[in-house]
Amino acid sequence: MINLNESRRRILVTGGAGFLGSHLVDRLLGQGHEVLCLDNLFTGSKRNIEHLHSHPRFEFIRHDVTFPLYVEVDEIYNLACPASPVHYQHDPIQTTKTAVHGAINMLGLAKRLKCKILQASTSEVYGDPSVHPQTEDYWGNVNPIALVFSPLPPFKISGSDLTFV
Ligand SMILES: NC(=O)c1ccc[n+]([C@@H]2O[C@H](COP(=O)([O-])OP(=O)(O)OC[C@H]3O[C@@H](n4cnc5c(N)ncnc54)[C@H](O)[C@@H]3O)[C@@H](O)[C@H]2O)c1
Secondary structure, three states: OOOOOOOOOEEEEEOOOOHHHHHHHHHHHHOOOEEEEEEOOOOOOHHHHHHHOOOOOEEEEEOOOOOOOOOOOOEEEEOOOOOOHHHHOOOHHHHHHHHHHHHHHHHHHHHHHOOEEEEOOOHHHHEOOOOOOOOOOOOOEOOOOOOOOOOHHHHHHHHHHHHHO
16 A cells, blocks of 8 residues: 555556446555556446546546556556456457556556556456465465366466566
């Protein structure tokens, strides 16, 4: 979390019209920051951010993270990705692109701007876990030949791994 004593920052929140993203946007604005909220509105909704429409430090960009983005910010929170199975299994190719290309694009932006980035992972990376709650040292229980193709576990792992490169 941001230190309240830090000066105002310009912060990019991808997936900012989603469930977690919209609350994060509220929190960051409440802390006095400027927020650039990016979303393609696949599962998110303008309703989640409509109360911010005329906020002087809020800006919305309708954009897909699988495409490059050129903006100037001080920090990035990359939350853009469908989170529930019904949504991420709806279009596995697009989910894969979002988790991998989206992470690559946002990491590239962070590299160019030399800024901090937070990459959202998911407990889905543990597959069908035998340990609850999952700890950072648990390696998971993923079925690579599952009958229902689930794009989120392998590709969220890729997005998270890229963050460590
Ligand atoms: N909700 C949870 O319990 C939970 C737990 C762990 C991790 N996460 C992760 O946190 C993030 C947010 O989850 P959420 O629950 O708020 O989900 P959500 O579906 O409400 O929000 C995701 C947002 O990303 C947007 N989005 C999807 N694909 C996009 C793309 N290609 N380009 C731009 N925007 C795109 C959607 O429109 C939506 O607004 C996800 O990455 C998810 O995997 C969520």
